[in-house]
């Protein structure tokens with residue numbers, strides 16, 4: 001294609017401001033789909049519908065034709081957990097549509113996304129969406145964009161994606177204001193691997209942005225970071241239906257297939273070059289993504305273990321960024337230790353396992369990756385291990401120092417919720433960095449920045465934030481590295497025996513409160529026995545919280561075993577069935593359900 005007629009752009013927005021609806025409108029207007037196909041739902045982010053249509057699960061990029069221009073609309077994952085994927089998608093574009101809800105104004109993710117876009121030198125076109133709403137205040141939002149973000153919004157496009165207002169203006173603004181890509185068609189091939197996914201018909205499909213040179217069917221290419229070579233067997237684009245093309249040239253975005261079996265062989269950010277005429281150097285910015293949040297996933301019904309394994313394999317076909325390995329727990333039986341890019345990523349996988357694979361699962365407390373510095377003598381080299389599972393914690397005597405990951409969080413909130421938010425952050429060991437007010441009048445909001453240990457955020461922080469602000473605050477974060485922390489492993493003991501699935505790593509200062517909470521819950525969940533059962537939370541040998549389940553009175557059990565023969569037999573049968581799911585702690589049998597309930601409540 002003629003490079004001067006190409007425009008590559010993405011749409012950035014806070015959740016629910018109308019990104020998908022606008023994308024659908026642009027596709028509809030430029031003829032990619034008919035109104036009838038459209039009414040089946042949102043094209044860019046509805047997995048089930050897309051599967052049915054046999055298009056592709058992740059129609060990540062759509063090519064639009066508009067007045068002789070080739071517009072490549074790149075969809076970016078909407079959440080901070082996928083920050084690296086987002087950054088690669090943005091690196092593949094020259095501009096962005098900034099969609100802001102005319103009634104809501106600028107929110108935390110709007111800003112986080114805009115800053116990233118600015119870092120990639122994008123030309124940003126503000127679009128004030130939902131102007132059809134009675135509560136719309138386009139003028140106020142325009143000012144907000146100028147004041148808070150510092151963008152010139154005098155030429156912001158006013159639109160309603162839902163009612164189809166301002167769509168041609170948006171398309172024209174893309175052509176007029178976003179610059180064409182730069183690149184040299186005759187230089188050696190250099191293409192960025194932006195994303196990849198598994199398609200049941202095509203195998204692994206790779207989304208690429210060609211920087212220089214040309215990609216063609218039959219070409220032998222090399223993945224510079226992975227060091228592998230592949231033969232390209234398809235080249236094309238999505239409109240959003242798949243269309244094969246003779247080539248993709250400098251400046252273009254499209255897909256290739258190369259008989260690759262697993263998504264894990266393709267690394268986002270890798271450089272694809274010609275095997276015979278390679279580029280002198282790979283593209284900058286390659287990064288290998290690592291899971292940062294780990295937890296155990298166990299089937300509630302032990303019989304579902306194999307089904308869970310298969311489901312995890314299937315999900316991994318499309319998401320090489322999460323990891324899993326088998327784990328066995330005395331309390332919960334067999335399951336998997338899984339690693340995720342963040343809490344939301346965890347929730348997405350959990351949700352898909354439940355909804356798409358119909359699994360009933362129990363999740364252990366999420367844990368971050370700790371760096372354990374082990375003690376060593378002078379002539380030994382320093383030894384640092386990464387800990388993903390509290391169960392693997394080394395003997396405290398062998399630990400010299402523990403480091404934990406920290407994040408910088410930005411929260412936007414109406415003023416009235418500021419007090420409780422500051423308290424929440426403070427309780428979670430937060431360090432306040434900044435507090436300002438943005439916007440004016442009804443749109444005024446406080447913007448607070450905190451440094452927080454990630455460990456404190458994975459533990460119900462979102463839920464608390466949501467409930468204390470009734471959903472009015474928005475939250476965004478990025479990692480800022482590891483710092484030393486006064487961290488301990490807290491064990492929960494039932495009848496003097498530790499319950500592995502309930503142990504956790506926590507800050508010394510919050511251990512007692514968390515330990516007490518868990519003991520109280522277990523006290524209500526564990527059935528009474530003939531004797532007293534102590535439930536304790538302990539750090540090393542030191543008990544920091546304790547509850548006691550009182551003993552049953554003798555005559556109560558006596559009554560159970562009385563009665564007629566059939567009733568007695570039924571009771572025994574029931575007990576036998578129950579036995580399989582009982583876990584023994586000392587001489588205490590505890591139904592697995594008690595642990596599950598304790599974790600669910602936590």
Ligand code: GTP
Pocket residue numbers: 013014015016017018019020021022045078129130131132133159160161162163
């Ligand atoms: P995520 O996919 O969750 O990130 O949200 P999104 O930004 O893609 O927003 P989406 O397009 O799903 O729109 C969110 C809601 O706003 C939906 O209920 C849309 O129907 C509605 N919506 C989108 N555009 C408009 C608009 O112009 N006017 C009105 N009234 N509603 C709109």
